[in-house]
Amino acid sequence: xxxxAIIQARMGSTRLPGKVMLTVCGQTILGHVVNRxxxxxxxxxxxxxxxxxxxxxxxxxxxxRLRTAFFRGSxxxxxxxxxxxxxxxxxxxxxxxxxxxxxxxxHLLDLMLSDFFHGFSQQGSKLDYLSNTLKRTxxxxxxxxxxxxxxxxxxxxxxxxxxxREHVTPYIYHHPxxxxxxxxxxxxxxSHYRWTLDTPEDWEFVKAVYERLGxxxxxxxxxxxxxxxxxxxxxxxxxxxxQQKQV
Numbered sequence: 001x002x003x004x005a006i007i008q009a010r011m012g013s014t015r016l017p018g019k020v021m022l023t024v025c026g027q028t029i030l031g032h033v034v035n036r037x038x039x040x041x042x043x044x045x046x047x048x049x050x051x052x053x054x055x056x057x058x059x060x061x062x063x064x065r066l067r068t069a070f071f072r073g074s075x076x077x078x079x080x081x082x083x084x085x086x087x088x089x090x091x092x093x094x095x096x097x098x099x100x101x102x103x104x105x106x107h108l109l110d111l112m113l114s115d116f117f118h119g120f121s122q123q124g125s126k127l128d129y130l131s132n133t134l135k136r137t138x139x140x141x142x143x144x145x146x147x148x149x150x151x152x153x154x155x156x157x158x159x160x161x162x163x164x165r166e167h168v169t170p171y172i173y174h175h176p177x178x179x180x181x182x183x184x185x186x187x188x189x190x191s192h193y194r195w196t197l198d199t200p201e202d203w204e205f206v207k208a209v210y211e212r213l214g215x216x217x218x219x220x221x222x223x224x225x226x227x228x229x230x231x232x233x234x235x236x237x238x239x240x241x242x243q244q245k246q247v
Contacts, residue, residue: 003113004091005043006082007033008168009099010075011055015199020099021058022197024207025214029197030059032102032210034068039106039219042113043095049085051075077165083156086149094152096145096168100197102206105142105222108132112184116146119182128179129172137186140244141195142222144184145169151179194239195225201239208235 009020009030020030027035030048037046048070050059056072063070071088073081086094093116095109112130119127128151132138151172155164159171172179197206212228213220229236 001092002045002090003043003093003095004086004089005037005040005046005095005097005109006049006071006085006091007037007046007097007099008049008078008081009056009059010051010053011058012053012075013198016197016203019197019203021062022203024102024210026217028062029102029206030062030099031066033097033099033104034063034066036102036104036106037097037109038068040109040113041106042110042117045069045089045091047071047085047089048099049073049078049081051081079152079156079159079165079168079171082168083152086152092149094147094149096147098143101141101143101195102197103139103141103195103209103222103225107221108138108142109144112144112146115182115184119180126180127182129169129181130184131169131173131181132184132186134173134181134183135185136191137189139190139193139195141193141197143196147172154178190226192240193229193236194242194244196244198244199239199242201242205235205238208238 011018013019022029048063048068050056050072052072053075060070071085073084116127116130129147131145133143155171164171173181213224
């Protein structure tokens with residue numbers, strides 16, 4: 001089976017336009033996300049799914065600079081874009097990651113893929129979808145969804161609501177009678193942390209973390225972020241008030 005980690009990215013953003021091309025510690029946000037996902041051992045390919053809009057030509061150029069595969073599809077029909085991206089590389093298993101997660105954890109990705117493969121291989125309990133967002137226990141910004149191409153293909157054929165087309169997976173997780181779903185949860189609840197990048201306040205938080213841990217291109221992991229926030233709890237308050245947009 002071929003596993004593709006597909007990172008959706010575009011320049012448009014309501015609250016922080018062009019956020020994926022912001023730069024911290026000598027690297028773009030998209031570059032940080034791509035490089036972190038590439039640290040995972042289990043995906044066979046890492047692919048950026050962007051749009052055909054001229055504004056996203058810069059993302060294509062960035063992918064070339066990063067020596068990373070890319071696919072261009074619809075700006076609004078993100079489900080169709082994912083289906084096209086997965087089809088273009090012959091993926092059997094898809095990992096969905098968004099480009100606004102500059103603190104993404106490749107170790108978590110490998111753990112979740114291992115869990116998915118185990119569930120997939122158990123006769124009579126084949127998994128269609130595994131996610132750490134069904135019940136939030138991880139910091140927002142470590143969001144990971146894993147699903148089969150068969151599930152994606154069915155959603156592509158049957159999903160009709162605009163929200164189902166825009167947000168890729170609602171048709172899957174809103175139909176447990178059609179798909180075998182599993183929630184991946186942390187032993188402790190860290191869902192109050194906000195590590196995603198969607199607003200200027202989020203950007204201030206991300207910069208603060210990278211300037212303390214990622215100077216000189218230094219690699220750091222999730223454990224170090226938790227340790228930093230324990231030493232400097234005020235950092236987590238920079239964007240704690242930000243309300244997440246509803247899907």
